[in-house]
Amino acid sequence: MKIRCFAKINLTLDVFSKRADGYHSLATVMQSIALHDLLALSPSEVPGIHFMCEAPDQIDVPADSSNLVVRAAHLLWERAAQKEYPLPSGLSLHLQKRVPSQAGLGGGSSDAAATLWAMQHFFRLSLSPQELLECAQALGSDVPFFLLGGTVVARGRGEQLTPLPDIPPFWLVIVKPDIGISTRWAYEALDARPDRRSHRATKRMEEAILHGDFERVMAFQCNDFEQVVFEAYPQLAWLADEIRMAGALQTHLCGSGSALYGVFSDQRAALHGAELLGKRYSHVYVTHTLTRERFQQLRLAEEE
Numbered sequence: 001m002k003i004r005c006f007a008k009i010n011l012t013l014d015v016f017s018k019r020a021d022g023y024h025s026l027a028t029v030m031q032s033i034a035l036h037d038l039l040a041l042s043p044s045e046v047p048g049i050h051f052m053c054e055a056p057d058q059i060d061v062p063a064d065s066s067n068l069v070v071r072a073a074h075l076l077w078e079r080a081a082q083k084e085y086p087l088p089s090g091l092s093l094h095l096q097k098r099v100p101s102q103a104g105l106g107g108g109s110s111d112a113a114a115t116l117w118a119m120q121h122f123f124r125l126s127l128s129p130q131e132l133l134e135c136a137q138a139l140g141s142d143v144p145f146f147l148l149g150g151t152v153v154a155r156g157r158g159e160q161l162t163p164l165p166d167i168p169p170f171w172l173v174i175v176k177p178d179i180g181i182s183t184r185w186a187y188e189a190l191d192a193r194p195d196r197r198s199h200r201a202t203k204r205m206e207e208a209i210l211h212g213d214f215e216r217v218m219a220f221q222c223n224d225f226e227q228v229v230f231e232a233y234p235q236l237a238w239l240a241d242e243i244r245m246a247g248a249l250q251t252h253l254c255g256s257g258s259a260l261y262g263v264f265s266d267q268r269a270a271l272h273g274a275e276l277l278g279k280r281y282s283h284v285y286v287t288h289t290l291t292r293e294r295f296q297q298l299r300l301a302e303e304e
């Protein structure tokens, strides 16, 4: 069984106050995109969970048991064992990374959610959607979104999800510069700014999507992390200008960075923009948004 683990962008990302548990309250509209990792699952006669990770040079991911894929597999395995579901003695997981890490594209979280989903289907476990969701929440704030896909508004620490209707797919160019940003650092940098403000754009974006007002969906895109990330890394503010000059209608930070996305009018404009940006940056991806239906249809990959 081979699964596509699709990445995401955030169409809005409002960060509010820090909670007693150390996490921040937030509101965000998350959007699946076609860029993905590939995860292959197969039973193994050797007992235990066996993990292999193939990543291009620039993608720095743990290939050991600290990888979220391995943690997800152990978690689901334990749940299934408690319920006395029949399991094989061993499981092999082979991950091919394509989504850059420390980019804000949710690659690791998507891999973890795909592991939960794939094990549930591969072993015909009958964990309830609520049980899968609890496992996803335990693995990370973004992980529950990747069980659902499409366009979703997330609140709480990111785990309270409300699916939204699909928006017409649009083309994107994503540029990952050679710096990586840790999510924890980005939240701390926001906390260190007493004058920080939130765009509070999620509610307006949600309404625009519910009314099918695509013009406003374009206009309302924003990300609270930009105020600290562009200040700490001026080269990213510069990159945003370059993406605009390559023809983007909109450009924003992906999650807490360091990748930026540009929205393009069509595939041709995106390919042209990517060609221009490719002269200065080595990690440039042309992709597009995915509806929930496409996310679910394409999740199970043919051999690639």
Ligand code: C5P
Pocket: 022, 023, 024, 025, 026, 139, 140, 141, 142, 156, 157, 158, 183, 184, 187
């Ligand atoms: O949940 P996850 O492990 O992905 O979060 C990584 C880090 O990002 C957390 O340790 C925390 O510092 C920060 N975070 C936060 N508030 C959130 C989500 C993440 O402060 N809602």
